[in-house]
Amino acid sequence: MSDRLIVSSSPHLREDTSIQKIMVDVAIALIPATIASVYFFKAPAAMILLISIISCLVTEIVVQKIRKMPVTIHDGSALVTGMLLALNLPATVPLWLPVVGSVFAIGIVKQLFGGVGQNFMNPALAARIMLTISYADRMTGWVEPGVDAVSTATPLTYVKDFTAVQEGAPSFVDLLIGNVGGSMGETSALLLIIGGIYLVYRGVISVRIPGVYILTVAIATLLYSGFDVQYMTFHLLSGSLMIGAIYMATDYASTPVTPRGRIYFALGCGILTATIRLFGGYAEGVGFSILLMNTMVPIIDRYTAPKVFGEVKKQNA
Template sequence: MGNFVVSGTPHVRSKENIQSIMRDVVIALLPATVMGIVYFGIPALTLIVVSIVSCIFFEWLYQKLMKKPITVSDLSAVVTGLLLAMNLPASAPIWLPIVGAAFSIIIAKQLFGGLGQNFINPALAGRAFLLASYPTEMTSWTAPVGFSGADAVSVATPLATLKTGVMPDATLTDVLLGTNIGGCIGETCAVALIIGGIYLLYKHVISWRIPVVYIATVFILMALIGRDGLRAPVYELFAGGLMLGAFFMATDYASSPVTAKGQIIFAIGCGLLTSLIRIFGGYPEGVSYSILIMNLCVPLIERFTEPKIFGALPKTKEAKKA
């Protein structure tokens, strides 16, 4: 008798694991996913399925080729695939999510070391890559026709209309619910995204800091600066990708700060850039790029926001020592 297990402390662990967190994110995205399919019909469903399957496939393929442990069961590729699809227009060709998935998983995620090591949000990186490479396919918005079988007619997104200096026809209720407006599959129904975001907050998967500060910053800037003659801060919150970005993209663990103060700075930066791009930039929407740019600032932000430790010595004393 001497064969007892010896291991480091602690000997009890919480039940939560990576898979359960990723599962919660998928659950939180379900309302918006369902609404996307309801509004945009079979093409949306097809794109979502293709995108998720491609992400899982590329993760598996890369890990297989590189002789690394296969970790697709942690569901992180499913989250990336779902988010990527939600950032596509429903009219996108079927190969688009496949190309995007390859970029997201292989270039943005695996080449930097896989899960947790990516310095930018993989789904957003994929979207940015697609937008730069296939601008026509990525910006052909159609009206939500659901399963009616009607031909999908081209429309402009509310933000694109705003950019031209005209108030869109869509009402505030329309942009809240996603009815009668064009946009990415997953971004039009703001209410569904908010429900999902509340679920993530309730499950402690994300903290309130990034989404609340991000949204609040956009609201304040849009109210203070606003567009010429079209100051509609509330409308700006729900038209476009802000809810999807604030709750699901900017909160990506790997590419956002871990420190409380850092998260607030990061979120203010996202809100500032989003507002500036919307008001002064060449694009109608700025959520994706603002998050990507802020992703790059994370190491710097973290460096200056390390929490004060319990029992920290006063600064002067430390300086004296040095």
Template sequence: MEGKLFVSSSPHIRDENTIQKVMLDVLIALLPATIGALYYFRTNGAKVILLTVLTAVVSELIFQKVTKRPVTINDLSAVVTGLLLALNLPASSPWWLPVLGAVIAIIIVKQFFGGIGHNFMNPALAARIMLMISYSGHMTSWVKPGPDAISGATPLSFIKGATEVPGNAPSLTDLLFGNIGGSLGETSAILLILGGIYLIYRGVISWEIPTVFIGTVAAITLVFGQFDIYYTIYHLLAGGLMIGAIYMATDYASAPVTPRGRIYFALGCGIITSIIRLFGGYPEGVGFSILLMNIAAPLIDKYTSPRVFGEVK
């Protein structure tokens, strides 16, 4: 017979899913929030998004060329990291802030540890926290939506130290639709939730992490606010909870892989977020909580191995 036969061990067929398709789904899910960011922050928003995405991709390309590794920018993971970082930055950022952030995210947090799947923290989040600590002035000058970039307080700062929402705080409708101050992506809860539903529907993320994370914050703030529903909803919609719980805590590499582990992980994220928001020095605790739980993820994985089929304990 002509030609050569390909011989390999079973299985001989593969699902059509690829890393690139997974990342593309994340980008599609982030599309509403990105469009929202562009609508609210116009050219300032566009500038930040372009700078982070471009820098992220170019950093990955240069790093992989220099270290003579296979170039993987086509898998779109650098684009996702860049976009997520952009959504975590204020629209008023000077040009070098997004660039520096993307370099930190891709080179230090992702590539130094071995590239995709090997970062022990969420790269975009780690970069955000690093910028936040190093350049807190720039990182906290949140601008109100609109072309004029008027700086203002974030919704969370209104309730810092309070057990109820003060009268001068933004309305829930504004929180829901994003007409508030904050980073590019933390403005509109509804656009972020829309993307989250898409990701769960497509099987890209499992429901456990976002649901338990958000649920835990809801439960704690409900008790702390003495069952003031308005106060709780305010906590859920304001700040980075939605983007954090749906897009950052669900990062594959830095979250546990076991279903039970994901629940404990999300529970931990929710508790730490609430503690920082209610009792800590910062108004927002989502970023820190995820990074802290990222570090605990391997340990959680270790102790939450599922019961093997037929295992007798």
């Protein structure tokens, strides 16, 4: 009954949005990138996707049974987590790895903290970072797209520790359509952006977080390279910046609720990402920066709470 209670004063606008509808929209937005990942990385990618989604759903059912709660896999949030997790893995990982990731994402990051809407971190991203810390070599087994599985570096290696794009780097066209090495779903910037535009059009996400996030990284890399536009574009299109900014930094449960707070959140993500990419030990910093900012959300929310209308500053009596 509590979901029908109205807590604000009138007038009331009824919306028929539900978790299910939002999650279906996110899943639809991810479909182009998913198809591209299967197209570029062939059968292993499809297997990883399938296993990741199934193990997320099974974990959700098992944990909710143990917690004696109604099973809510029909809301689609576990499905989206499974898709995102698979898209965050390289296509070469052994098939047990997505299972470990799913159990961690759903069982620990999501359900232990109370289930959908209660997680303080993005489950798929937390699982990716957990897997990266635990199985570093397996999580960086990037391959060239295609059946031959020629191992390669991610495009970010061509700009790591340099202030200009190096010789032999993939072309911008390849970066856009995703014909480069990397995690399954993060390679095609164009398809991720198309999915993002769909989400903005459907009103699921606002352009605020991805916009500010990407812009911050753009400005930082532009300044760092001495206004080298090519260098900046390369940074924006490679790595997991697009999938992170559009799909994972916009997770409702783990981002601030106020519009102003979301701008600070995205700004923080952008600065951290640029700092790790330009000065840190890792080539990619998107995962770490979003998780770090996830933990800052309560503070951001506290300091960006809107003023109550008519509120007066406390007078010193």
